[in-house]
């Protein structure tokens with residue numbers, strides 16, 4: 357089954373053609389970074405306007421790159437939420453119109469489920485059940501995953517998402533947007549122990565997260581070290597961001613492995629933009645292997661927003677005969693269906 361997948365939940369316009377939910381024929385992502393960079397974050401109004409300009413060329417490109425036409429497609433899947441409603445509506449309305457004129461079946465997909473399923477685009481995906489960490493700009497949650505559509509949430513952030521914390525710290529230090537990749541790069545050859553930032557754990561057994569206190573600790577550190585006339589030294593910037601990154605990574609690794617232990621599972625899957633982080637990938641592999649837990653992380657381009665992961669989930673539902681009505685709406689909040 358050949359699925360045309362569309363993703364416009366935030367600031368990237370994505371379209372992909374995926375065979376049987378596993379093999380990518382094309383996966384096109386048009387980034388809007390250059391538009392939002394000067395504002396230090398995504399401006400929703402500008403994002404939706406850009407999606408409107410991009411959606412037709414990006415879908416056309418995905419079909420061309422996949423060497424297919426609409427006649428070869430068996431179904432359409434599209435992100436329905438959670439995300440920015442104005443952005444979601446562009447992809448959703450486009451998918452519904454396409455479904456109406458081509459009479460192809462279509463299905464709305466949850467963005468979190470798509471992130472959790474990106475791992476099935478890799479050569480050796482995990483078997484169910486597994487622990488899934490979704491760690492992105494909008495979400496930081498731990499799930500027990502027993503199959504497609506079978507999720508149990510074990511914990512979530514009570515304030516900022518981890519990616520949001522990366523973006524805010526980068527903004528504070530005028531490092532640009534999005535902050536995650538910049539901090540990742542700056543931390544490459546620096547000392548993660550230079551500054552001891554807090555590791556918020558919210559109680560011994562809690563699987564919830566909190567990153568706003570850590571962000572405040574970075575703000576306070578910066579305030580207590582006023583910027584000299586020539587600006588902060590590159591060394592100090594590197595010390596701050598790599599120590600901040602280490603604190604985030606410590607918490608994510610600890611809670612993910614704690615969840616695996618609590619559930620008696622030996623497989624963990626990381627997903628979402630922050631799962632592209634080099635230090636997180638390295639540290640979780642190290643620590644999991646000591647506990648005989650196997651770690652699965654998608655390639656970095658499948659961690660950040662993309663349409664191929666929407667094609668994985670779309671295929672799983674379409675092949676079971678699940679369809680969405682043309683009245684389907686977009687939602688900024690959309691919980692996963694729980695067990």
Ligand code: KG4
Pocket residue numbers: 366491492493494495518519520522523534535536537540628629630631632633634659660661
């Ligand atoms: O999954 P994603 O592309 O979009 C959302 O659904 O939010 O995640 C974007 C987030 C941003 O906050 C970005 O700073 C962060 O993921 N991110 C990273 C890295 N690459 C992207 N954070 C840390 N290290 C990275 N290498």
Ligand code: ZN
Pocket residue numbers: 467471492493628629660661
């Ligand atoms: Zn995302």
